[in-house]
Amino acid sequence: xxxxxxxxxxxxxxxxxxxxxxxxxxxxxxxxxxxxxxxxxxxxxxxxxxxxxxxxxxxxxxxxxxxxxxxxxxxxxxxxxxxxxxxxxxxxxxxxxxxxxxxxxxxxxxxxxxxxxxxxxxxxxxx
Numbered sequence: 001x002x003x004x005x006x007x008x009x010x011x012x013x014x015x016x017x018x019x020x021x022x023x024x025x026x027x028x029x030x031x032x033x034x035x036x037x038x039x040x041x042x043x044x045x046x047x048x049x050x051x052x053x054x055x056x057x058x059x060x061x062x063x064x065x066x067x068x069x070x071x072x073x074x075x076x077x078x079x080x081x082x083x084x085x086x087x088x089x090x091x092x093x094x095x096x097x098x099x100x101x102x103x104x105x106x107x108x109x110x111x112x113x114x115x116x117x118x119x120x121x122x123x124x125x126x127x
Contacts, residue, residue: 002067005040011057026056055082
């Protein structure tokens with residue numbers, strides 16, 4: 001059975017344009033954490049890191065974490081371990097799902113827009 005470091009090496013070999021710092025950003029961790037994953041110093045990933053890394057590489061979370069099962073997700077396949085990240089991969093920045101947002105009433109969507117716009121303006125960011 002392959003190690004975590006072996007699986008990351010395999011993924012990076014398939015995507016030579018990806019640098020460890022890119023993986024760190026995708027997982028919201030510092031580069032030394034990724035260094036541990038790649039060197040073999042780290043044998044297991046925290047669940048959130050496994051989910052984010054698997055989503056980044058479009059592989060099954062279970063495969064990345066254990067080396068078992070299918071590796072790559074099919075074109076329209078969703079990993080059951082990554083449901084809350086689906087929207088984020090498509091530019092949805094919130095932890096609440098896009099599906100939840102679409103179920104809001106028009107009035108609630110407008111109110112939410114005012115809150116987000118006000119927050120961004122108050123944070124000194126132009127909209």
